[in-house]
Amino acid sequence: MKKTIKINLNGIIFNIDDDAYEKLKSYLDTISRYFSNKQESKEIIDDIEARIAELFQEKVSAENQ
DSSP, rough: OOOOOEEETEEEEEEEEEHHHHHHHHHHHHHHHTTSTTTTTTHHHHHHHHHHHHHHHHHOOOOOO
């Protein structure tokens, strides 16, 4: 059985396994570094996180959560 981690994306709580967390964290760290020099970096990263949360919500039903 895999270890699960509770994460908060755009104000929504998700339970994901440890491997998925590491991949998501790596991705978000990469885009944070990429946009760090942009003037609107916080807004861009927030929008990306919001979209990821929307996609997660589409895939996860209340039973699977």
